[in-house]
Amino acid sequence: xxxxxxxxxxxxxxxxxxxxxxxxxxxxxxxxxxxxxxxxxxxxxxxxxxxxxxxxxxxxxxxxxxxxxxxxxxxxxxxxxxxxxxxxxxxxxxxxxxxxxxxxxxxxxxxxxxxxxxxxxxxxxxxx
Amino acid sequence: xxxxxxxxxxxxxxxxxxxxxxxxxxxxxxxxxxxxxxxxxxxxxxxxxxxxxxxxxxxxxx
Amino acid sequence: xxxxxxxxxxxxxxxxxxxxxxxxxxxxxxxxxxxxxxxxxxxxxxxxxxxxxxxxxxxxxxxxxxxxxxxxxxxxxxxxxxxxxxxxxxxxxxxxxxxxxxxxxxxxxxxxxxxxxxxxxxxxxxxxxxxxxxxxxxxxxxxxxxxxxxxxxxxxxxxxxxxxxxxxxxxxxxxxxxxxxxxxxxxxxxxxxxxx
Numbered sequence: 001x002x003x004x005x006x007x008x009x010x011x012x013x014x015x016x017x018x019x020x021x022x023x024x025x026x027x028x029x030x031x032x033x034x035x036x037x038x039x040x041x042x043x044x045x046x047x048x049x050x051x052x053x054x055x056x057x058x059x060x061x062x063x064x065x066x067x068x069x070x071x072x073x074x075x076x077x078x079x080x081x082x083x084x085x086x087x088x089x090x091x092x093x094x095x096x097x098x099x100x101x102x103x104x105x106x107x108x109x110x111x112x113x114x115x116x117x118x119x120x121x122x123x124x125x126x127x128x
Numbered sequence: 129x130x131x132x133x134x135x136x137x138x139x140x141x142x143x144x145x146x147x148x149x150x151x152x153x154x155x156x157x158x159x160x161x162x163x164x165x166x167x168x169x170x171x172x173x174x175x176x177x178x179x180x181x182x183x184x185x186x187x188x189x190x
Numbered sequence: 191x192x193x194x195x196x197x198x199x200x201x202x203x204x205x206x207x208x209x210x211x212x213x214x215x216x217x218x219x220x221x222x223x224x225x226x227x228x229x230x231x232x233x234x235x236x237x238x239x240x241x242x243x244x245x246x247x248x249x250x251x252x253x254x255x256x257x258x259x260x261x262x263x264x265x266x267x268x269x270x271x272x273x274x275x276x277x278x279x280x281x282x283x284x285x286x287x288x289x290x291x292x293x294x295x296x297x298x299x300x301x302x303x304x305x306x307x308x309x310x311x312x313x314x315x316x317x318x319x320x321x322x323x324x325x326x327x328x329x330x331x332x333x334x335x336x337x338x339x340x341x342x343x344x345x346x347x348x349x350x351x352x353x354x355x356x357x358x359x360x361x362x363x364x365x366x367x368x369x370x371x372x373x374x375x376x377x378x379x380x381x382x383x384x385x386x
Contacts, residue, residue, distance in 0.1 A: 029355070045356040052348060075333050082340035086370055087314060091307045093364035098303035099295065102360040106351040112344065145257035154261045157327035166327050 010062040017058055021051035073123070081116045130189040133162050136180050151175050198252040203379050205245040210372050212241035217368045232287045239280045246273060268320040275316045279309035335381060339374035 025048040035041040063071060089108065096102060137147055144162075148155045153172065160166035168176065177184045216238045246269065253265045283306045293299040321329060346369050354360060 032355075042356060046352050049348075049352065075337055078337045078340055079333050082336055082343075082370070083314060083318075086367055087311070089363045089366040090310060091304070093362055093367065094304045094307055095300070096362055096364075098290075098300040102362060104351065104354055104360055105347050105366075106354065108347045108363075108366060109344070109351065112347075143257070148258045149260055152260050153325040154328050155256070155258050156331075157325055160327050166330075169326055172326065 006062070006065050010058065013058045013061075014055065017051055017055045021048060021055060024048045024051050077116060077119050077123070080119055081112060084115050084119075085112050129167050130164060131161065131187055132189070133158075133176070133187065136182075136187065147179075150179055195252070195255050198248065198255060199382060202245070202248045202252055203383065205248045206375055206379055209238065209241045209245045210375060213238040213368055213372065217365055232284060235287060236280055236284055239276060239283075242276065264320070264323050268316065268323070271316040271319065272313065275309060275312040279306060279313060282306045282309050331381070335377045336374060338377050339370055342373040342377075343370040 028044050028047050032041055032044045035044060063074060066074075085108070088111070092100070092103070133147075137144070142150075144155050144158045148158045151158070151172070157166070157168075157172075161168055173184050173188070177187060180187065216235055250266075250269060253262055253269070256262050256265075286302050286305050290299060290303040293302065321332065324332065343366065347366060350358070350361070
């Protein structure tokens, strides 16, 4: 598979699974409010995990298909994202002890994605 | 990548640690290169070839 | 020579586990806001840093047994920088925990309680400097370990996000960092033992 096909396929797969995730997530949130406590409700609440794992699979397949330079760049990006996310969450934990409210853990994942995307964009800009 | 690093070392009586010291890398790197788990970067490959006074193609077998 | 190195490796793992246990204890207690103010609470919160000392001693012992001079020099410099940064962090943390809570609400109180962030950045900087000094293979291994730990942490964050939707309470953000550090430590220790 040549490089352009890999990239376009990856982007399509990622977008598709992202849309699929949003679909499942919002419908599960709408359904679970009306459901009684029990195993059914737990399954509905956790159902968006499946498209999320699908997204991870898409990224992993892309990682396996690209050449070693891109792989190194991606690993470096994840390392930086991990460091920045760690610093941000750790700093906020100090703010919490100063009286700020506890945030939901759901806010961390989009933040990680945003940091990673920003780092990729910054990398492309700086290599011009 | 297959290489003759171990034989070259034995000829000169160097241990992995000796070679690592000369090349200014860690012993794990030398071990990984010898067992084929890791291919050295170009700068490191040139350092190795200069150390043994051989060409890179003579040390690493494609 | 090899046998001593193996025993050193196990000593590092044992003390590392002790460190993680103290860390988990402190995290759990920090998340519990009903602890009474005072010197006992402060000491418990700083205890993971004290537990690091025997761990660092074991690591220094292992580095001393490495036969390559270049590696020894790099790691000793890293341990020195990291220990200095941790010391400054511990001091600033203890002071902020003693002086901060009794203050009246306002900008000054927030600044005092947030002040340990700066020595924390020193710690991160010490780690980054070591990354630059490491040779290529060791750097790749370290990067892979961090990526695996990051993956585990992301998995935990997503899972708990779903559990929150199912009704579990919100946790302090502190636990994200603790999970990341513990996952990293476990990955490094497992790879160290398995790689031999």
